[in-house]
Amino acid sequence: MPNCLRLFIFLLLGNWLASGATLMQSPDPAYDCSNGLGRITLNWSGATGPVQVRMLTPTGPGLTGFDLQTGSATTGDWVSDGMIFFLVNPTGGVEAALVAHVQCGGSPRDSYFPLEVGNVWVFRANSRVVTSTYVTWTVTGSEQIGARTYMRIRVEPFGDSLLLRGDGQGRIYRYTNSTEILYFDPNTPGSTFGSVVTAVGVLPDTITQTGQGFLIPHTVYARGFGIVHQDTTLLAGSSGGFSDSLDLVEARLAGGVRLSVAAPALSVAVENAVVDVNGKKATNCAIPCYYAACGLGTPVDPPGTYKPCMQSRARIFGAAPGSQVVVELRDATDRVLFHSNPLGADGDERVQYVQLPLYDKSNQPLPPALYKVVARLLNGAEEVGTASYSIQVK
DSSP, rough: OOOHHHHHHHHHOOOOOOOOOEEEEEESBOOOTTEEEEEEEEEEEEEEOBBBBESSSSSBBBSSOOOOOOOOEEOTTTTTTOOEEEEETTSSOOEEEEEEEEEEEEETTTSSSSSSSTTTEEEEHHHHHHSSSSEEEEEEEEEEEEEEEEEEEEEEETTEEEEEEEEEOOOOOEEEEEEEEEEEEETEEEEEEEEEEEEEEEEEEEEEEOOOEEEEEEOOOOOOOOEEEEEEEOOOOOGGGGEEEEEEEEEETTTEEEOOOOEEEEEEESOOOEEEEETOHHHHHEOOSSSSTSSSSSOOOOOOOOOOEEEEEEEEEEEEEEEEEEEEEEEEOEEEEEEEEOEEEEEEEEEEEEEEEEEEETTBBSSEEEOOOOEEEEEEEEEEEEEEEEEEOO
């Protein structure tokens, strides 16, 4: 259930609550599911007297009879995400309420392998046949197989998929060849804990495990990030040795967690790729006269003036201190028609907006043609990067 909907429900529940009692669930969220439904334990405390837990509405089915001010009750495998529970006193007053959180197949964000839709990992991959290519893992959704729910991970550029599910203890299971196998267990004997230096920085809480078999994987997991390194050794006599490896270079995870290799980057975007100035569909940036003395020292445009313009933006990542960005509008011959003032570009990430005039010095709209918006990243007098985007003026 989206967080905004949960907040809305809690605001509604606030009109019912009659005491300072609390009603909590564990685990929160519930990851272990059967047929897409979870099992939770409800814990309450601070009630004014005997209370019972009711489901769906304050007068809905009772999960418990009347019990002490502090207690707990466990459901069966029938709780859906967003299901509401109420702690009700003998007069019908609601003393506490809970919106259940169930994330079938997922795993905690602070686990060694967080599984949540939208999570993305980018690895630098090496093998016996390919050196330094890139592989992306993306959690695209969930899939129900029998009674179990698995998170589907798309592996690009190969088009393969992994089916993984987590549990509340941080274990990860993989479904492969019609069988579920244990993929990762933080309590595996022989695991080593510590920190590791990676391409994305020093990660302080890691666990390293070495597998067994014909292909021996050596894998490093970081809490809150998942796999950060893996290399596999082939046991095959003279042809044995290194088989393949993965090294994390970028992670974009739920909750705003982001890791990436430090590297400057520049991109440019525009409001529209096709701009209709003849039909006067573009924004008018003419300066009108709104007050009596506006013509005194302030350039204004006569009524009816049409000076089309459009928004552009330059996005800069990891630029060196003191760097600046300028945005230009150029014609098909690369002649500069507009040049913005230098704008700050240093820091981890900066976005600079520039309004581009689509008219000439005589305040006439530019003639229909193909034009180009160019962002230039400058470090002092040196140009260290450019990005461009073509637009069609009609």
